[in-house]
Amino acid sequence: MVLSKNIRFLRNQRQMTQAELAEKLGLQRTMISAYEDGRSEPKLSGLSVLCDLFQISLEELLYHDIEALGRKATQKKDIKILTIAVDKDDRENITMVGQKASAGYLNGFADREYMESLPQFQLPNLSQQATYRAFELSGDSMLPLVPGTVVIGAYVEQLDEIKSGKTYVLVTATEGVVYKRVFNYLEENGKLYLVSDNEQYKPYEVKGEEVLEVWEAKAFISTDFPHPKDKSQPATLDEISQMILELKEEIRKLKS
Incomplete structure (x- = not known):
């Protein structure tokens, strides 16, 4: 199943353990194992967190075999808000x-x-x-x-x-x-x-x-x-x- 493969691949790519991913989703580690084995699927709220965490669209996560085909890299990513420092006159350093x-x-x-x-x-x-x-x-x-x-x-x-x-x-x-x-x-x-x-x-x-x-x-x-x-x-x-x-x-x- 593409979803289970993608969750495992994206987690490994970020060098995260199942326990670390479970903590970010507010779940038990065994639930992540079930997701990756295809025995269970995340709820919509969980899918939303995964998309934000891995900076990926819901469509790509559900239907695109990332490990075999690579990411859809040409898709527009959400504009990231950079962390910047400013001086006393509010000019960017x-x-x-x-x-x-x-x-x-x-x-x-x-x-x-x-x-x-x-x-x-x-x-x-x-x-x-x-x-x-x-x-x-x-x-x-x-x-x-x-x-x-x-x-x-x-x-x-x-x-x-x-x-x-x-x-x-x-x-x-x-x-x-x-x-x-x-x-x-x-x-x-x-x-x-x-x-x-x-x-x-x-x-x-x-x-x-x-x-x-x-x-x-x-x-x-x-x-x-x-x-x-x-x-x-x-x-x-x-x-x-x-x-x-x-x-x-x-x-x-x-x-x-």
């Missing part, structure tokens, strides 16, 4: 998510107290029509931007607004906080392809439903000045496109 804070950000990005505990700052010359967040890079996958560089991103409300070839900070359930060049294949197969500008790192795919937040890179702050003889140059878009094609071919071969 840019919240800084450092390397050490990245792990905690996955659990705390919706918590006002946690967000207000992070460093805040302002930058001139940024459009006032967007909300911004700053993320400190780790690793060398996006050379010439070196570890410690701070990328300033503007919040993207819907996944279908992602433009192929541009760079984004993605907050994902599986990979955490990553900064990559993104290629949007959501309409084709419900997935995004994430590419490093450093060719030593292979591109990989992420399902649309695993993406929690998207921030389009608008600026960066770095104490490292690129040397004119530095050979660490980013891959061209043609090279990246070829990498994507090779990745898709590898995936096709593995599936066959």
Whole structure:
């Protein structure tokens, strides 16, 4: 039964135990087991809580085999109310998510107290029509931007607004906080392809439903000045496109 499979799959994807899900629904753990075995079905109120918890439509939860077919990632998600901090003049601050804070950000990005505990700052010359967040890079996958560089991103409300070839900070359930060049294949197969500008790192795919937040890179702050003889140059878009094609071919071969 699709409903029972979906409940089990979505719970495991969120790394929740049956007891934890039962607590959120106000039920006994044995009832969750019955849902997942197909011996019982949630009441309408329970289905509503599941839809809110997993950010999914009722139709998709009841009738779409998510594990086999993937999420309907191109559907419009409810606009999320971001937790932001403001200064004494009620202007939005840019919240800084450092390397050490990245792990905690996955659990705390919706918590006002946690967000207000992070460093805040302002930058001139940024459009006032967007909300911004700053993320400190780790690793060398996006050379010439070196570890410690701070990328300033503007919040993207819907996944279908992602433009192929541009760079984004993605907050994902599986990979955490990553900064990559993104290629949007959501309409084709419900997935995004994430590419490093450093060719030593292979591109990989992420399902649309695993993406929690998207921030389009608008600026960066770095104490490292690129040397004119530095050979660490980013891959061209043609090279990246070829990498994507090779990745898709590898995936096709593995599936066959």
